[in-house]
Amino acid sequence: MKKEPVKIKEAQAAKRAGNFDEVVLGYTEEEALREAGRCLQCKNPSCILGCPVGIDIKKFIEQITKKDYQGAYFTIREKNNFPSLCGRVCPAEYQCRRACVLTKKGSPFASEQAINIHFLERFVGDYGMKKSLEANAKKNQALSKFKVAIVGTGPAGLCCAGELARQGIKVVIFESLHKTGGVLRYGIPPFRLPREILDFEIDCLKKAGVEIVTNFIVGKAKTLDELTSEGYCAVFLGLGAGIPSFLGIRGENFCNVYSANEFLTRVNLMGAYKFPKAHTPVNIGRHMVIIGGGNTAMDSARVALRLQKMHGIAADTTILYRRTEVEMPARRLEIEHAKEEGVKFRMLVKPEEFIGDEFGFVRSLKCLECKLGEPDSSGRRRPVEIKGSDFQIDCDVAVIAIGLKANQILTGVTPQIKTDKYGDIVVDPLTMETSVRGVFAGGDIVGGEGTVIEAMGMGKKAAQGIIEYISKK
């Protein structure tokens, strides 16, 4: 008899949309055991190939079935320093779960039948967190005389730091903001990644000897050369994709047209949802419009909806996307959650112009309807405007979530680091080394926007590159 997937418990949609508490509540031990029991323990497990950091998924799931949670924890940690974090934010349906043998062949993302690997990872990670297993993790002291600088405390930097610290290497991470975590803190809302989880994972790094310097902008307060001359034998750049893209349409600078980065930073990093207790404001509209189809758009929409509910405004948050739901790059779970909570979706729409009032505030958005044409370079069908289909929607707050470009604060003053036409850093794909010896890079500053786990994968690969590099010294 085919066993049905064990559904994860979630906070009730109507209730959760009025606060910033975590939405997905996690498996109980019994549920984790049942879900782990569904794993077929394939002879040649394809799921592992789907994981950007190559976690031995088959093994850790088997360990769960034997109630060896500690063993499972260390199996994951061999490849991934942040199981509680990845178990929450990994787009598993595009990665390990899509590669799971239970996913229908050729499906664009995981079938429902695929093992809920991410939920099991989360269960194991949270178990380790509760039992403070990290403190007991093994550390190698072979390379303890070396010191490495990392720029950026986002997923790439954190992961690279974890890998290096494990080898006994002294690591100092420089962060430009006043808080650590990069996109994990300013981008991902607390209802998707509770701050105590993030803090715990970062504290683990500190306990492992990693030093973190906040409020320090490498490229401004110190150049890369100055940093390396201070005795760092290698540097890793996890700068992130910094600059928000705008649509380039008329009226985009009207008040209350936000980039997703600004909107989410105000709310997530600066705590604007607690205004006036927190001092940074954010404007909340009656008709909030989010433009884009990725995870950032989903996060922005769900944040917008929560702000409306928390302020007694009738929920009216709409996502506009120029293709259809299938082409949306967002995690399926986020799309579902957004819908359950009451976010409206309007597909095949292309924004044309923002209309504002005499005070400079946005009031509405002119759009065109689209249909899908031939596939473009991304393999997705290109949206084609339908002439004469223009319409207008009410919009007093707009959030543009259509992607990011490279931040050039560091690369702009470091011309010896080769960048491509997008301003992204060019690296050797095997070692993640840049055009400068001893300087490595990873995350969104390499190859543009990706997922948290992809950034971690690059951070990890770079750590191996760094270890090889300094071992030869």
Add this chain to the structure above:
Amino acid sequence: MKILEKQVLSDDRGTRVIRMKVFSKDIPLKARAGQFIVAMVKEEGERIPLTIVDKGAQDITIIFQEAGLTTKLLGRLNVGDSLYALAGPLGHPTEIKNYGKVILVAGGVGIAEIYPVTQGMRDAGNHVVTIVGARTKELLILELELKSASDEFYVTTDDGSYARKGFTTDVLGELLKKDKYDLVYAVGPIPMMQRVAQVAKGFNVKAVVSLNALMVDATGMCGCCRVSVAGQTKFSCVDGPEFDASEVNWEELIKRNKIYQEQERHICKLHIQ
């Protein structure tokens, strides 16, 4: 981030302008005229940009007017207290070189911001004319410092309570009429900078302004500080803060700087008695 010195420069019925010297190991080594820092007073506070007015071996000086909640909270800190966060230096430095004859125009707390530019321009061999304007006598700051750093020095007050009654731009217009100048540089309230742009344009002199857009991260990440310059969207924090005055869309900047006016009033009432 510890406050080393604090001095109230002016106090006009409770609106104070304060100078603070703050400890920093790294920022003074790199700070140049025209650059700014981002400061936070407390963990739940805002990030606000403030121009670096002066620097020592291990300190920087900021001067601010107690206008909104954050500057008021900052004004309550005393010597020995620490800021919650301090990062910089940010933005492009002023292009200091020998232009020939330059006029520097400053109004309000912009008078503080013009100080390092005045020094820099003088050191670069320029003939430096400085015009400063304040609403009233009590708000006039750094008079002696600026006077000694300039070749010519003019003061105006809106209400005529000190020196010449009128606006800085009145003096600017007269100077430009009488003589040829190579550059005008202005920092202060938006209406003043806007007027400087018009006057300078009338005489075909290049004018540079240092804008005071709202910011959050101030490192190019959020786009809160975007401003239209020559029809292009620029970020004040990483592309500026200085731009060619004739190319700035002032109307847009004025409106965008008022986005949170209501919240600001509300939160000030709540937190400041």
